[in-house]
Amino acid sequence: MTTKFKILFMVDLLNEYYANLQCRDFSIVASAETALVLQNHQMMYKTIGNKLVVLVKVQTDAGNEDKPMVPMAASTRFLFYLNLNEPLFTTVTNLDIDRYRLEQRYYFSNLYRNKSGDSLFLSKQIADYEGIATTYSPGDLVDDGSGIIYECIQKTTGGNDTTETDFWFKRGAEQYVSSGDMINCIARNNRFQATTAATQFTIQVFGLDTATSTYTLPIPITKNTVLSDVATKAVPVDLSELLPGRYKIQINTDVFDVFVDDTVIYQNLFGVIEIFNHLPATSDFALLDAAGKVKDKQVGGNLQWLRYQVRFANRLAFWKYMTPRQGVKAITDKTNTYQFVQSPPLPAKPDYFQSDLPIPIKETPVKYDLELNKPISDEPPAAPNPNPHITGMLSRKEPGKDYYCTIYLNY
Numbered sequence: 001m002t003t004k005f006k007i008l009f010m011v012d013l014l015n016e017y018y019a020n021l022q023c024r025d026f027s028i029v030a031s032a033e034t035a036l037v038l039q040n041h042q043m044m045y046k047t048i049g050n051k052l053v054v055l056v057k058v059q060t061d062a063g064n065e066d067k068p069m070v071p072m073a074a075s076t077r078f079l080f081y082l083n084l085n086e087p088l089f090t091t092v093t094n095l096d097i098d099r100y101r102l103e104q105r106y107y108f109s110n111l112y113r114n115k116s117g118d119s120l121f122l123s124k125q126i127a128d129y130e131g132i133a134t135t136y137s138p139g140d141l142v143d144d145g146s147g148i149i150y151e152c153i154q155k156t157t158g159g160n161d162t163t164e165t166d167f168w169f170k171r172g173a174e175q176y177v178s179s180g181d182m183i184n185c186i187a188r189n190n191r192f193q194a195t196t197a198a199t200q201f202t203i204q205v206f207g208l209d210t211a212t213s214t215y216t217l218p219i220p221i222t223k224n225t226v227l228s229d230v231a232t233k234a235v236p237v238d239l240s241e242l243l244p245g246r247y248k249i250q251i252n253t254d255v256f257d258v259f260v261d262d263t264v265i266y267q268n269l270f271g272v273i274e275i276f277n278h279l280p281a282t283s284d285f286a287l288l289d290a291a292g293k294v295k296d297k298q299v300g301g302n303l304q305w306l307r308y309q310v311r312f313a314n315r316l317a318f319w320k321y322m323t324p325r326q327g328v329k330a331i332t333d334k335t336n337t338y339q340f341v342q343s344p345p346l347p348a349k350p351d352y353f354q355s356d357l358p359i360p361i362k363e364t365p366v367k368y369d370l371e372l373n374k375p376i377s378d379e380p381p382a383a384p385n386p387n388p389h390i391t392g393m394l395s396r397k398e399p400g401k402d403y404y405c406t407i408y409l410n411y
Contacts, residue, residue, distance in 0.1 A: 004060060006296040007305040008043065008068075008287060011052040011122065011273060017092040017314035019364045022050040025086035026270065031079040031244055031263070038078075041070040045080075052080060052273070058294060066293035074210055076277040079244060081263065082106070084270040091388040092361050094139050094151070094313040096179040097396075104182040105264060106271030107246065108310050110285040111213055114175055116147065120284055121175040122273060122308050132159035137401045138358070141171070141178045141313070148173055153316060153358045155400045169316060169358065176313045183246070184258045187265045188239045194254050197231040205239070206248040210278035215248040215257075246274070273310075316358035317394060317403035321383060323350050327411035330371040331383055340368070361386060361405065372411055383409070 015023035028047045030038060038044060042057040057069040084090075090097070096104075108122035115121070126149055129142040136142070136152040142162065143149055149171040150162040160167040194201065203224045209217040223238040235251055244261035264272065281290040287306065289295055296305035321331060321340065326349040331340035340353040359366075362385075369380040386393055386405035395404050 004058060005044075005055045006058050006066060006294050008054045008056040008294055008296075009275065009306040009308060010054070012307065012309040013050045013052075013312075014309055015089070015093060015312040015314065017312075017361060017363055019362070023089075023312060024050045025084060025089040027083045027085055028052045028273070029081045029083065031081065031261075033243060034077075034079045037076060041068065041072060041076075054078065056294060066297065067291075068288075068294065071292075072277050072287070074278040077245075078273075078275040080273040080275075081267075082270045082272065083267070088388050091394050092315050092363075094141075094176070094315055096139065096182060099179055099182045103185060103265075105185045105259070105269065106177065106181050107183045107259060107274070108177075108181060108271065109274045109276070110279065110308060111208075111274075111276060113279070113283060113285045115284060116173055116175045119174070120306075120308050122310050123175055123177045124180045126175060126178055127180065129162055131161065132157070136167075138316070138403065139401070141176055142168075149176060151313065151316060154402075166357075171313060174311055176311050181271075184256065185264045186239075186258050186260055187262050188242060188260055190237055190239065190260075192235045192237055192249070192251055192254075192256060194233045194235050194251055196252065196254075197233050198252060199228050199231055201226040201228075201235050201251050203235075203237055204250040205242065206250070207245070208276075210276070213279075215246065219247070275308075315361045315394070315403065317361060317386075317405045318357075319355045319359050319386065319405050319407065321353045322406060322408045323352060323411060324408065325411055326350060327373050328353065328370055328409060329373050332369045332371060332380075334367075334369065338368075358403070359405075361388065370409070370411065383407075 013023040013026060014021045030045055043054060045052065045054045058066050059069055110122060112122065112124050114123060114125045126141050126143050128145050135157045137155050138152055140152040141149055144162040150168040151171055152167065153169050154167045156167050162168045203221065203226065205219040205221050206215050207217045207219045208215055221241050226235050239260050242260050244263065246259050249256045249258055259272065277287050279286040281288060328350060331353045338359060339356045341356055342350045342353055344351065365385045368383040370383050371380055384407055386407055393405055395406065396402065397404065
């Protein structure tokens, strides 16, 4: 019997800030349990640029070619940690900073089976626009109902739908990471807050039922009752028997959707990627095909394999050009996409010019012309783009939660 390694699956990390989309801002590390799974199944993983690649040793004998050398049980899963190495990422990326500060972290999984076109996303499908029933703030993402994603650029509570360009920026048909991908992460010894005070609390834990892909499978724990001498809402819960992973925790009538993992908490990780093997072979997200073979093969002369992606949207922000010398007459966008409004307005001299709409922050500069009171050349100089490396360049104002890029001019 001869063998070779093939790709079991790959995860591309993408960010629309970068000109080539490749997001290399993370290190990706297998959990201790996953490292053992890889070892026992003659697999290995590598991070190559912006890609996580998991390789598996496969058979080459006729009839069994491309089958894993060591069969995988349906319950096999892979857990990888995302450790953010580049602080610039939080400036240039559309992130829900408020939830991140509340110890919520990003959770990506093939369980979502979120497909758009030919792309397989590990992020959760973005929810449809809900109209006047929902308040949207800048940065929120919605689907217009036809698979086109829009980003809120102005807080709306009155049913301003996605056709109103003063409130929404059209992103396109890709599926992006959103606040819907965030989950409460807790240590294995955690204090929960119940909604109703009591002297006795019954703790129930539910894990993933692979038959339904829902978190409804009861998992027994030893310390399933908490007693208190006085009525309280604070409930200390010991989950030390659980493996790292996602669970539903029920405390009396309260239900908590949590990711239990000391490593995520104590190493302050950005998020996790969890890949499961139990999906039906008919699913594009399944690790193996109907014959139990890996999907790394040649089709029509081209190599293809199971390729997931996690796609981040770049940050949108108002661009605010400060003119301390008051020597700028106007700032012009030749495409007429954006207008830069002078403040204070004419006939006063300008203190700054601000874009009328938020502008995407990109690695590749965009060109806006500076019209000076005293021209220094035949061609107008280009207005500089925001420099995300400058501390304090990006700011946010409440209550609308609008982001601003402040750029100082020498005119």
